[in-house]
Amino acid sequence: MNINQLSKRLTAVANQIPNQSTLADIGSDHAYLPCYAVKTGIVTKAVAGEVVEGPFQAAKQQVKEAGLEELIDVRKGNGLEVITAGEVECITIAGMGGTLIASILEEGKAKLEGVKRLVLQPNISAINIRQWLLANEWELIAEMIMEEDGKVYEVLTAEKGDPSKPYKENQAQQLLLGPFLMEEKNDAFLKKWKREASQLELVLENLKKAEDGEAIMKKQQQVLHELNLIKEAIE
Numbered sequence: 001m002n003i004n005q006l007s008k009r010l011t012a013v014a015n016q017i018p019n020q021s022t023l024a025d026i027g028s029d030h031a032y033l034p035c036y037a038v039k040t041g042i043v044t045k046a047v048a049g050e051v052v053e054g055p056f057q058a059a060k061q062q063v064k065e066a067g068l069e070e071l072i073d074v075r076k077g078n079g080l081e082v083i084t085a086g087e088v089e090c091i092t093i094a095g096m097g098g099t100l101i102a103s104i105l106e107e108g109k110a111k112l113e114g115v116k117r118l119v120l121q122p123n124i125s126a127i128n129i130r131q132w133l134l135a136n137e138w139e140l141i142a143e144m145i146m147e148e149d150g151k152v153y154e155v156l157t158a159e160k161g162d163p164s165k166p167y168k169e170n171q172a173q174q175l176l177l178g179p180f181l182m183e184e185k186n187d188a189f190l191k192k193w194k195r196e197a198s199q200l201e202l203v204l205e206n207l208k209k210a211e212d213g214e215a216i217m218k219k220q221q222q223v224l225h226e227l228n229l230i231k232e233a234i235e
Helices: 008-014 032-039 053-065 098-107 126-135 171-177 179-184 187-209 214-234
Strands: 021-026 043-050 072-076 090-096 117-122 138-148 151-160
Touching: 008 032, 008 090, 008 117, 008 138, 008 151, 021 032, 032 043, 032 053, 032 072, 043 053, 053 072, 090 098, 098 117, 098 126, 117 126, 126 138, 126 151, 126 171, 138 179, 138 187, 151 187, 171 179, 171 214, 179 187, 187 214
Parallel strands: 021 043, 021 090, 043 072, 090 117
Antiparallel strands: 117 151, 138 151
C-alpha cells in the first residue's frame, strides 16, 4: 500500500470524506489516508493523529517524503486530543475495534464541535459505534461491508441529525447487523454473519456443558438472543 493506491478498506473510507473538507485521521499509522486525501484533492488540509511513537515517526516521514508538510500536520496524542474544537469538518478513525472507536469519540466529545461527518471503520464490534451514535445525536447515513485478504471490514458514516432515523422495527437486530447492511445483504455480510453464528453455536454448546449457575444461565440467554437475531437475518 502507498499514498497513491490505498487498500480496499481505506479507499472505502476515503470515498466517504466530503470533497474539499478539512480532515483529522485518528490513529493514522503511516498517514497513508491523509496523504492520499490531500494528493487527490479530496481534502484541503489534514491532521494525522497517532499516539504510538513508532507510527507517529513513520507518519511524519511519509508526509515529508510526499512533500505535504504544509498541508498535513502530524501530531502525537491520544484520540481526539490532537485537534481543537472547530478545527476540522471530517474525522476518520480506521482499523481499530468498535469499542475503542466509541471510547475515543466519547472521551473527545468536546472536540466534535464543528465536525460535519464521522467516517469509522471498525475491525470488530461495530455495534458499539452504532450504539454510541444513537446516544449522541449522530445519524448513521451509510454503511459498507467488504472483504479484503480474507477479513471482513465495515465502514460506517454518520452526520449530525436524527439518530433513530435508520432504525425501524427491530432496533436490537439492526444495531448488531447494521440497518443499511441488512437491506443489501451482500456476500461479505452473509459470510461474516454465518461465521459469527457458527462461533456462537460453539459457545452455546460449551455453555451447556458448564455447571449450572445464574451467571451461566444469563450468558446462555444472551448468546441465544444474539444467535436468533443473526439467524433471522441470514436465513
